[in-house]
Amino acid sequence: MKYLIVGLGNIGDEYANTRHNIGFKIIDAFAQSADVQWEDKRYGFVGRCRVKNAELVLLKPSTFMNLSGMAVRYWLLKENIPLENLLVMVDDLNLPFGTIRMRKAGSDGGHNGLKNIEQCLCTPNYCRLRFGIGNDFAHGVQISFVLGEWTAEEAQALPDRMKVTNEIIRSFCLQGIERTMNQYNGK
DSSP states (O other), X not given: OEEEEEEOOOXXXXXXXXXXXXXXXXXXXXXXXXXXXXXXXXXXXXXXXXXXXXXXXXXEESSOGGGHHHHHHHXXXXXXXXXXXXEEEEEETTSOTTOEEEESSOOOTTOHHHHHHHHHHTXXXXXXXXXXXXXXXXXXXXXXXXXXXXXXXXXXXXHHHHHHHHHHHHHHHHHOHHHHHHHHTTO
């Protein structure tokens, strides 16, 4: 089986350590654990690895967050990967920091990256891993919060959370979305 594992984020050093780039952080941590080398390809950076009998195509779109759907659609078609084998990893303001929630479908929740993916795929029916970044910000400064860097406390907690996301990616590819949701949601 072949899977497309997508971490959403924005390219560029100015975004590297921002909350909005947690998708990139998750997929980078997984790639590092699997000794994956990134290649600059059409619409993004692509890496490949195997987890037992599963072949994984890892993708960090270079289209910027709001146009992520172009990259996802292109790589699904190019690699002939079925929609049910797509996992998109993204930040979520509605979850407390570090909370992980898996879904096999759903709304974009106001997230422009997910909104564009849904538009390009013509369906909201794809798996996603939402990583909570919290919503500890004053009224009117949501964009600054999302594009802001992690606090020292958050940065210290991220390595342990990345271990969990690594387990989730492996579980998704080996056990499927249902068992992965049952095992990891809320952890």
